[in-house]
Amino acid sequence: MEKHLFIPDKFFNGSLDNFWETISELDAEFESKRKELESQGKRYRFVAEMDNGKCRLGLQAVDRNHPFYELEGSNNIIMITTERYNEFPMVIKGYGAGAAVTAAGVFADIISIVNIR
Secondary structure, eight states: OEEEOSSOGGGGSSOHHHHHHHGGGGHHHHHHHHHHHHHTTEEEEEEEEEETTEEEEEEEEEETTSTTTTOOTTEEEEEEOOSTTSSSOEEEEEEOOOHHHHHHHHHHHHHHHHHHO
8 A cells, every 4th residue: 555645654653642732733734735726726635546456545636627626525436447437437426424334335336336237
């Protein structure tokens, strides 16, 4: 797993209380970067990708043409690119309800798609 987290490792050393006491140190820099992206018509989105068995996870800047741009609240999107869905990837979008429920819903959708064949 290749991680590109926006929180430096030093913030994860120590207790949970220490984390919450110090994390605000990143606010000004993060807000500055967010405003810069906004001026370019972009937004940050937390994205997980899997390509040929390699996984990447982290913040990505996406523009207005990207399906993830309009995500808000607990909504989630899965974008599937295959040989058949290459030029126009399959997009599954819906409400998220936590990790377990979301994973179960995605799995159910994939099973449904497979069973349609």
